Amino acid sequence: MPPFARVAVIGLGLIGSSVARAVRQAMPTVRLTGHDADADVRTAAIRLDLCDDVADTPGAAVTDADLVILCVPVGAIGAAAAEIAADLPADAVVTDVGSSKGSVARSLAAALPGVAIVPAHPVAGTERSGPEAGFASLFQGRWCILTPTTGSPPEAVERVSAFWRRLGAEVELMDPDHHDRVLAVTSHLPHLIAYTIVGTASDLEEVTRSEVIKYSAGGFRDFTRIAASDPTMWRDVFLSNREAVLDMLQRFSEDLSALQRAIRWGDGDTLHDLFTRTRAVRRSIVEQGQDDAREDFGRSHP
C-alpha cells in the first residue's frame, strides 16, 4: 500500500511534473491533484494529463491531500506554504524539493505552525524547464536527501522516505545546514561558475560569439549545459544559501589565484600535481555509479 493516498503537487515544472509522472507510474492508486501559479502551465498539465485534477488555486489542490509536495523555486516556498495553510487537512504531511534546506525549513515552519513538515531535496534534474521537460524516471537511482527538523514527526519522516523510495530514489537523512554546505560545493558553486564563464565568453570583443560557439568542443560546451538551467530557480538557490555559497566561492577563488600565480611564474609542478590529483576524483564518481563511464559523456562521434 502506498505511504500516502492523496498527493498534491504544487508547482508543475521539471521537478513537479516528474514527481506527478513518477507517482502515476509507481503508485497508480494514489489520487493526484496539482496546481501551478502559471495558468499556461496548468493548461499544459491538463493537456499532458499529469494529475487526476489540476486545481485553479493552491488551496483547492490540497484540501483532501495527506501529502503536499511544494515544487516551487525556494524563494517562493514561504508564500506557497502560506497560501495552503487555511485549506490544509490537519493530518497532512508537507514536504518540498528545494535545493537549499536551512532557509526553506525556517520559512515552512513559520508559515505552517504545528504542521508535520519534512523538508526534502531530490538530487536530480536536467537543464530543461517546464511541465513538458519532466519524465517519470528522473529520480531512479538518484539520492533524495531529507532534512528533518526537531518539529518533524518520525512517523512522517518514515512515510516521506518510503514515498521517495517508491519513486526509485535512495533516501539519506542529513542536518539542514550540513546539506547546504555539501550542496554548495557539489551543485551550487558548479552552477555559479558555469554561468560566469558562459557570460565571460559571451562578452568578449576580439573573440566573436560565433567563434566561441564554433570551437566550444574544446571544453566550453560542457559548461553551457548547466548554464542553461532555470534562471529563477538558480537565482533563488544562491540567495537562499548565501553563506555556504560565498564560503565555497572564497575557497575556489583562493585556489584559482594559486593556479594563476603558478601559470604566471611557470611553475609546472604545481599544475601537474593538481591535474594528477583531480583525475582520481573522476574515477571514483564513475566507479560509484554517479556518472556514466562512457568517455566524452558518450557523445556521438559519427
Added chain:
Amino acid sequence: MPPFARVAVIGLGLIGSSVARAVRQAMPTVRLTGHDADADVRTAAIRLDLCDDVADTPGAAVTDADLVILCVPVGAIGAAAAEIAADLPADAVVTDVGSSKGSVARSLAAALPGVAIVPAHPVAGTERSGPEAGFASLFQGRWCILTPTTGSPPEAVERVSAFWRRLGAEVELMDPDHHDRVLAVTSHLPHLIAYTIVGTASDLEEVTRSEVIKYSAGGFRDFTRIAASDPTMWRDVFLSNREAVLDMLQRFSEDLSALQRAIRWGDGDTLHDLFTRTRAVRRSIVEQGQDDAREDFGRSHP
C-alpha cells in the same frame, strides 16, 4: 589519391593513435610509420597494429616520410622537432596537433629552419589518454584549425588541409595569436576552472570526499570529466599559452567577483539577467551541431 603517401606520427597517445587509426581507415594505401618516446607505448602500438612500422627512434620513423605529424605535448614539440631534423627528407611537410599555436610555430621554425611547416590543431579529444584511448572517428565533423606562418608554403597548407578533410574534419585557417585567444576561452580556461573546482572540493574538511562524490550529480560531476584530462598535456598548454590564459582568467575573475557581490547584497536581478542570457548560448551550440541536443548529455535515467 591521398595528399601524402608516407606519413610519420611522432607520439602515439590519444591523438596520435587516433590519427594513425583514421589514416588506416580513410587512406589505406598510405605507408604509416610511428614512434613514441615511451617504450611501453611503442609496445602497445605494435600490439594494436597502429602503424606499418613502429620505429625505436624518431629519426628512423621520419626517414622516408612526406608528412610528419608531431603528436606530443606542446612543451615537448621543440625537442621532438630537433630530434627529427637530421633525418627529415628535404621535401617533407611537418605539422602538429598542439592546443596552442603561437609558441609552437616559433619552436618548430627554430628547430627546423627551411622546412615546410604547417602548424595545426584538431579541436577534438576525450578525457582519456594513451594509445588504447584513440579511435578512428575522433575527428569526424570536428574543426581542425591550421595556423600557417609566413614560412608555410601555400601548396603545403593545401595538402595538410586535404589530409585533415580526408580524416573527416572541417578545416579553418587562422592567425596563430588569434587561435590562442579563441582557444584560451573555449578550451583552456574551462579546463583550468574544472581542475580548480575539483581540487577545491577535494580539499574540504567538513564536507567529506565521499559526500562530494555521492552528491556530484547536482552539477559537480560535469566538471570532473575534463578535470580527468592528461596532466602533462594540460600543464604544457597553460605554460605555452600563458598570456592569453591569464587575460581570460582575469576577465573571468572580475565577472565572478561581480556575481559574488550580487549574492552578498541579495541583488537577484543581476543574477537572473545573466542566467537568462547564458541560456541562449547553449541553444546556439546545440543548433550549430557543436553538442548533442539530448538533455543531461543523454545520461541514462534507467
